[in-house]
Amino acid sequence: MSAAAGIVVVGMSAAGTAAAEGLRRGGYDGPLTLISEETRLPYERPPLSKAVLAGDGPPDSEAGGDPGHLEQRLSLDVRLGVRATALDVPARRLTLGTGEELDCTAVVVATGVRPRRLPGTEGVAGVHVLRTLDDALALRKDLVAGGPVAVVGGGVLGTEVAAAARGLGLDVTLITVDDQPMAPVLGGSLGLLIAHEHRRHGVRVRTGRTVTGLLTAGGRVAGVHLDGQELVPADVVVLAVGSVPATDWLAGSGLDLTDGVGCDAFCAAAPGVFAAGDVARWWHPRYGRTMRVEHRMNASEQGTVVARNVLASLGVIDAPPTAYAPVPYFWSDQYGWRMQAYGVTAGADRVEVLRADPGTPDRPPKMLALYGDRDLARGAVSIGLRPAGTRALRAVAAGPTDWGRALDAARTASNGNW
Incomplete structure (x- = not known):
């Protein structure tokens, strides 16, 4: 016997939590279930390789308190330590490791990745x-x-x-x-x-x-x-040799599982089935290609957009779905300095380094580079650049921007901003 569960979010890290928050903020007041293999409440992952290893303590829970507090705040059913094992896509029926089956109005897959x-x-x-x-x-x-x-x-x-x-x-x-x-x-x-x-x-x-x-x-x-x-x-x-999307439980579902859950520009993998976060591979209209991004900012932003598109698909809001077209962003903190990267840098055909100064005992390194192809800049990376400069770099990567104009903008951004 299966139970009616309303909307079910599978995975309760940044993407899943953002989706649940977005559903409630957007006006959905029906049954909402969050399922997580982990036995802990949602927490921030970026500090795990930084502050936690340094001994600054565990990251704060995004929800705070205990599962009951999260359930009360968002009025939902929290299932910790429970694994999803199968999804019948046409019926939107989810099977759990406990043997329970849930009939879902919609499903959001936010199961992330597993380390290699x-x-x-x-x-x-x-x-x-x-x-x-x-x-x-x-x-x-x-x-x-x-x-x-x-x-x-x-x-x-x-x-x-x-x-x-x-x-x-x-x-x-x-x-x-x-x-x-x-x-x-x-x-x-x-x-x-x-x-x-x-x-x-x-x-x-x-x-x-x-x-x-x-x-x-x-x-x-x-x-x-x-x-x-x-x-x-x-x-x-x-x-630290990479990761694989956590899609093994979706084998046989009929979904496209080539490097994550394949989705359209609206993060829909099938009618009533959406994906968000590290596990989602979607068509990015800005860059004209499919992308899968394993970074914290993408997870929360995509979870929020998916929530809106779920609501649109169910008629909870009277609006068309929103294409997800972010400027990818990640940062890395090492030895007291921060690297910031915007847009697409991996696999670039053209890289132009505007500055690459190694650090000294008295100061951190300084770095600025543009990435793209022969004609267009599609990404930028910096170390040591002040916020005013990094905001300009984001605009360059958002274009994509003609290479000459991108160079001019990057040089202007770096003037006086180190």
Whole structure:
């Protein structure tokens, strides 16, 4: 027997919570259910690789209090520690790990991503991934115990973890298969600047290297084997080698699950089924391509737009659906400086570096670059630029903007704003 559940949001991090908030603010007063595999209330994920590892404490809950407080504030049914296992799309019937079936007016998929692991690393003590608060607290405990740390993966997460571990005074090695840390996002020249910053702070950086296995002793990691027969001693290993969309429970649903849940420009995957956050791959009308963005700002913004489009589809509001066309944005905090990136930078055919000054003991680095193709700038990245300058960069990335005009705008933005 299935139960009528109204609108159901599967996943209760930033995207799912924003969707639930948006549904209530938009005037939906029917049954609303939030389902989460985690047993914790919603919390901010960006601090996990920064403040939590540094020992500043767990991130504040977005809801505050306990599940009852969240239920009362939004008048909804909160299901913590419950996994969705299947979705009958035509019937909009959701099956839970408890065996319960829910008949849904609409479904919002906001299940996020799962960290990738390397073969042979499951169950080895001292080997960590970082996605949840529990992951961060377990890693923090091992870091406090001391000993050398190896971080595998040179993307945003890997470099942030390496910086946090080094801030604790630990011996840290950062290992990446790329030519430089963050090179797929920033390009080689600015990746070299990031590598310089880590080395300047005492991190050993191994670029262009592949992990071939682990050295273990008594069931605990003792080192990382690299190609070329190099052994990196490590009592703690952090795997930051990417993630996969959490769509396994949707297998057989008929939805497009190629790199996330495939959606149209309105974030609809099928009639009555929407997706938001890290798991959603949607048609971006501004850039004329499909995109899937794994960043905090996108999750909350997309969840809010999805809520509005659910309400429009149900006739709760008398308005057409809204195409989701944000300017992608992410930031990264390392060693006291903040990187900010707008638009599309990964895979750019053209990168023009306007400034790339390495840091010194007295000041952080300064960086400014444009990204795009031969004719159009589609993204921009900066370190050390003041807010007035970064706002101008956002406008450049929002265009996309003619390359010459983008260069002029970036130069103007940087004048007096460092």
